[in-house]
Amino acid sequence: MGGTEGVRAAGPAKPFIPPAPTPREKPVGRLELIRIIYRNPLELWGEPSYNEPWVEVDWMGMHTIIANDPGLIRHVLVDNAKNYRMAAVRQRILRPILRDGLLTAEGEVWKRSRKAMAPVFTPRHIHGFAEAMLERSEAFAERYETPGLVTDVARDMTLLTYDILAATLFSGEIAGEPGQFAKEIDNLFETMGRVDPLDLLGAPDWLPRFTQIRGRRSLAFFRKIVADTVAMRKARMEKGDHVPNDFLTLLLKTEGPEGLTRAEIEDNIITFIGAGHETTARALGWTLYLLAKAPQEREIVETEIDAFMRKGPVSPHEWLENLPLTRAAFEEAMRLYPPAPSINREAVEDDRYRDLKIEKGSTVLAMPWTIHRHRLHWKDPDAFIPARFHPENRGQIDRFQYLPFGAGPRVCIGASFALQEAVIALAVLLSRYRFDTVSQTKPWPVQKLTTQPQGGLPMKVTSRR
Template sequence: MDTSPAPFVPPAPKPRSSPPSTLQMIRIVYRNPLELWGEPSYNEKWISITTGIGGPLVIANDPRLIKRVLVDNAKNYKMARVRQKILRPILRDGLLTAEGEVWKRSRKAMAPVFTPRHIHGFAGPMLERSRLFAERYEDGATVDVARDMTMLTYDILAETLFSGEIAGEAGSFAKQVDHLFETMGRVDPLDLLGAPDWLPRITRLRGRKTMAFFRQIVADTMAMRKDRLRADPDGVPNDFLTLLLKAEGPDGLGADEIKDNIITFIGAGHETTARALGWTLYCLAEAPWERDRVEAEIDAVTAGEPDPVKWLEKMPATRAAFEEAMRLYPPAASISREAVEEDRFEDLRIVKGAQIQVMPWTVHRHRKLWDNPEAFMPARFLPENRDRIDRFQYLPFGAGPRVCIGASFAMQEAVIALGVLLSRYRFDTVAETKPWPVQKLTTQPEGGLPMRVSRR
């Protein structure tokens, strides 16, 4: 008789049994787009809607169709209008939102930072910042893990990509990040209705002060580094910030493009990893048998392997728990494209101008692609099982030419952070721990993640 515990099923909206009215849809998309999707989105290969708000729409769930849109015929699919209206006011010509030649220049300028050699070089600072952060905890204290992971990943990003030279203070930064994504990082109803750009969006008006805060941090950070470059060019770290500043010029990046990419990495670049770490700690707390396995692995590796570069390889269960948390709560819940010209896939006709939604939220929970898709089951991602997962059914970092440039950085960072935190502390849910996933710029836990921290 099987005596193993039933898998933990973390909170998520139930698929809708009937489509919402237009007014309901606008309200849902503004409040929490994750609550919009109905049963077909979790069962069908694709859904094609020829008319409605925003025009023709294709929701792509089939890994082969996703591959066509993001890889095989990627040149025919530009960034979708609604997505750009949400992100461009924040990130402007940063790597996530830039297109064409601007995107190519930015990607080329950043590529040297994210080579395996450079990323491995970040492991030591990642370990040190994680250890320093862990020292803040008091045995038995209840903390908001969601906020803490935002602060930890900020510390790591500041130390690695900016060599500890981001202007401003981490605590106020974390608070401002939350406010920025609460105001500007969400769909405005006027965008859905196709209202002209000159009509003010209330959500973005509320975020202007926070946006000014970020712009000032960037201006101060750039000024600090430029002063150092002038004073001692050979004594400046060859990090992300220096490489961007050295790429400035007529054949490289403009000054505004550099600002936009710094904002992209300070804001969105660390936010995604922070959310995934928070959800991982929550899921492990609610599935203690999985946590036991991860803790045993971490104890063995951290005791015998001093080099954090090797942790990612030697901690498959820890990595699997993190990847499973990203499956259930993908940091970026949607990937939006727009057809430049008509396209066909099997018997699906994609008209020119159609909006294409690749939804990691629904693809990761699709009933034809996963066994027990709503359950937290890290074993799916253990090395012996990975071959069963199609490359295009698991998309936490996207795919194709615009795949996240920092994916390897994030994976190394996450395993090192989990290795440090879980070797010292156990995180348990409390009565107030009732997170609800909400899609803003990332998949966030509404109400935070209050958890009790106990020394192991």
């Protein structure tokens, strides 16, 4: 397998081991299982999940395979992807929020949406977003000028990525107020973003879920934002006004019998406003936290950024090319705290991989959380070692042992967008400021659709100038 043989953190200091649940030594009972999955699924996984290529278990009458072998993951997500659909439990959580957005749509609806959005995420278009990403990051950084400021960096990164998303994909024309947006998305993920106990018990769909009832107000808030945003842009287009050729305009141009319905357009906008920016925000917050706890690694990144920023104006493609160590720190943060910690599939027909029989209806979990910390694939898997992703070491990592953006036909369409956004944001913030933990900084990773820091990330921000 790939891995990090021979890779060490810079200098003699031991690498930082960030907080994470200790693998369980024995299985839990039915009621305890439901409680853990509702509270924090990351605390469920036992030692075999971090040491074996795959684990077979029966939960609530469902046969489940936890896939940690890169070959098995490739088989399910790529080689025989046609035999696997989105798992029912995952869809019960996400579809009430995203409906027929790109993350939850299947079949012809998914194909139409993917085709409609592909032109926005070509390298040429993504490079064209660099200037707006830089401008929004620089404007956002001004809020940190207050001496001795202590702020929740997790919440801040939600606001920053919202600003960038609004400026790039929607040309600054999203209805609503960003502060309220951050508050409502936290509530939405706290409620509808959790597995409901009734889903685990196999209750019929018509029975109301408590988690969904609690999240209805926040979901209505997002639906109104989207409806208002679409209405504003559509009115301008119908009047013949000049409108930006952005993500929103492109989607609206696809509306019609051969393209997307208005409902599908709104679902995809919700997907990108809600889930699309949230994943990058969480990864940015975790990166700043990890660098604060690993001063030697932070110094490596700061040195690279300082040298690059002194060069002055750069062309869009230069960010990722010239900041490989900054990118490596971000990618290592996504390894330890994958924004999307689980990928769920369900077998349509019987299948086989080597000596593993996968029966029809079985759930296959390709868990970035366990794969990224697996003892068979990584040296010092629990440690923060950005050097794993330095250019000279990247080739040792198997494509299917590192899955921050998924893989196969349903790989995240915005992966390159997110990487460029993250590197630019980190370059701006870390060139100006130093982020340090305080006594209240005691994050605990919790899965609520994304891997979130329970208690936030309160950090002290000081000027480096």
